[in-house]
Amino acid sequence: LSAGGGAFMDPDTRALIKQRGISIWLRADLDTLVSRTKGRTHRPLLNSGDPRQTLAEMIEVRYPVYGEADIIVDTGLDNPNVTGSRVNAALDAFLAQPRPAADSPAGPQS
Template structure:
């Protein structure tokens, strides 16, 4: 669903702005983002992957070595660079990125934001399959995720578009994002170029 109402889509057109996916860990930003990018014939970029490439180490190592504050500063710079330098693409961001006021301003200026909203049980199910979640190693995952929901969901709600990420396959969620983008921009979306395989993407 979209916060804004637009006229029904008219002639097919390319996506006019980069799509920035926001949401908690486990919301499906990478899985949905890859499929959304392929559907629109656009590059997919994972901000976490870009941060790791710039730092030369994993996000978990950055947290351990430099702390969360330093990580957030680097994250802010990387996202601003990606949105300022790259042509239209699909960008998946880390769970805390949209909480930064400066990052939200940059996203608002250069992109359209989509919150992939998932409930606590879905997030628990998905994050249990991954061990590289630094914030979840600080205590009980259920309590930590609930605390993050309480803190972050009111801010995520500032996103331009909200799409629920549930038990349905990521392909279906990606199609719902496409429909929401079409309503938001008032256009029918067509791929810019044939979708290509994207190297280096994380599952």
């Protein structure tokens, strides 16, 4: 499931994702985001004013929250297959980590 960037900003949504899933943030720097979104009209927040400035402001507010993701994969202008391979490797490493038992205080609650 790919949630829109704003969805993860909601504390209740983050808590639900943390409880029921694994969150992966595909982190990109400002230049990459500007390049990826240039000329696209389906992003309402970027359709007025200076898109670079808007993205910079969004990064300042959102990146600290996105940093709560279970997995963070740095991306750039790489081929999507390269990014996909990085995501798979990061997910494999995450899943290989020991987890608290389901009935322990730190484990999932029913």
